[in-house]
Amino acid sequence: MKNNSLFAQSNPDVNLKNFSSNEDVLDHADQKMRETLQELSYNPKLHPAHTDRETGQWVEEYLGRERWTSGFFAGSMWYLYKLTGDPFWREHAVQWTQDLESEAYNTSDHDTGFRIFNSFGNAYKIEEARYYFKTTLQGAATLAERYDPDIGAIKSWEWVGNYPVIIDNLMNLELLFWAAEVVGKDEWYDIALAHAETSLIHHLRADGSTYHVVDFTDSGIVNWKNTFQGYGAESVWARGQAWAVYGFTMIYRFTREKKFLDAARASAEYFIENLPEDFVPPYDFLEPEPSVRTKDASAAAIAASGLFELYTFTNNENYFNTAVEILGSLSSDAYMTKNSNISSILKRSTRQRGQGNLGTSYADYYFLESIVRYRELTNANFPVIQKESLFFLDQNYPNPFNNSTVIYYSIEEEGEVDLSIYNLAGRKVQTLENRFRSVGTYQIDFNASGLSSGVYLYRLKVNGRASTKKMILVE
Incomplete structure (x- = not known):
């Protein structure tokens, strides 16, 4: 099968920057993830989303499997297993992944990709077990049900607007593209491609920045555009911008259509040009109020992972080096939760305006994925993982x-x-x-x-x- 790796890989030149502290980072991640398991009483029905700003612990009301964030903790454990080979992480990754099986049938929103591909998809890529494969395909079938050919997009939510489509939805297309490729189902590929084209037209601005939400009429005419999780309609929500960097790059991996590579470049250039000195953006690049201009480590981690892949298609050293700089900052005391009571690996993520200085499971997930991608790009050795018999x-x-x-x-x-x-x-x-x-x-x-x-x-x-x-x- 094609594209069973995490992303399109190539080897960088020797003059590129190095991320040298990743062993200490993995020790820290291992410690915090074990502490989280203890905090959850080893209950695989609980899936962390974000921490409480005061206590530092995972917020109880957001631990349900139906949350959009539920696949990230299982995915992080699969990444730790890939990086360390420790069977402890496989054991618990299996349990937390299995609890999400019912979410492969959840038709309530577009987040099937986040829930299922990050858990079952990563499990299959590492172990190639039939159970993970079948559940991942079911997730793709469920996601495809939310597609409307008159609009050319998958509906994101039910609670706002008429037919809202958000920039985050680009990420969930990977589930459809991957599933379409491995089983030869052209319908899923066509749905993912149509959605990608619609988002390219309506989410990406001329300067490379992005809208968060575009709402459509039943006939596909734009009702309005907004950036709910940012400062205002015309602002630039940093996590949304990171979704675009990562998403359009991934779409190019599957389609090889230049317009998506151009979109990835444009999104990346805007993101990089507006980064502060420490390479971790504010939650919104255009937020004018200092009191709510909080950092977003999650946007930085997502962008780093996307930039590593974008480098493989462009050989643009700035993309690779920026991703390394981001990893360096996120690994510093300014963003790691060393010697603190915060349950996440990273601190200083922002959910939305006014809700900053939190730990999030998705920041942790993409941080670990960035380390995996960095190691794959630099030909680092990974532990040998025994897979089940495939016949x-x-x-x-x-x-x-x-x-x-x-x-x-x-x-x-x-x-x-x-x-x-x-x-x-x-x-x-x-x-x-x-x-x-x-x-x-x-x-x-x-x-x-x-x-x-x-x-x-x-x-x-x-x-x-x-x-x-x-x-x-x-x-």
Whole structure:
């Protein structure tokens, strides 16, 4: 399969900046994440979002799995497992990820990508287990339900406007692009592409800055544009700008359409040109009131991760070096929570205007992801992680079925794959797959139109190995 890595990788030149303190950073992250587990009483039904400004602990009312932030803590544990190889982090990442399975069916907003791709998606990329694969695909199917072809976008929320689309939604397109690629589902790719094009037209300003929210009429005409989480309608919310840097770069990875690379560059240039000396932006670049002009470590962490990938497509050293400078600042005492009672890894994030100086699970997540990307770019060694055996043929679902069903299979060696349907007399009635496949897990949609009801066999063969299961077709 393609694009199973975290991002498009290449090796930077030796004259680029170094991030030299990451071992100490990982020790700190390990300590704070363990303290969080204790704070949560090791209950995997609780998913941190942000800390209380006074107590430093995670706010209880925002620990639910339905929150947009619920996938970040599980994702952070998967990153710690990738970075350290410590089975402790795998054990707990599995538990917190499994608790989110129901969110793959949550159609209430666009945040399925944040909840499912950050948890199940990262779990699959690291372990390639079938369970994670299937749940990630279900998340993609759920997200696709919120798409309106008349508007050309996925609806973000239900509680404001008529058809609001937010800049954050770019991030959730990765779930659709990735899922479309691994199963060959053009519909999901087309939905993600259409949304990306709509956002490119309406969220990105001529100077490279971005709007937070664009609301549409039912026919796709713009009602209004605003920046709710920033200072005002025409302001530049730093986290939204970071979503654009990261999002348009990721979209280019899947589409290779130059207009998205140009959008990523424009967003990045605005972000970088307006950074202060410590490379961590205020929550809104245009906030005029000093009393609420709080820093946003989350915007810095998101942008750093996006800039590392943008470097791989452009060879622009400024992108790489800016990301390293950001990591350096975030790793300093000014932003790390060393020797404090704050439960997060990083401090000084801002949720929205007037709600600054907090720790957030998403700042921590993208900070760890930035370290992963930095290490991958610089050819650092990662611990060897044992993966489960990949040769497996799942029971079709649903079964029994009427007309259509889904079959998943996994292979641990590349080779010529044959997946065919047989009747009980052993006669082949249909070939579903007859092609070369790389190592991985795959989904096949089987339409039984033209076949009579009854019991059938389906058989997977690759490189001399075979597996057979029964399926029941009912009318």
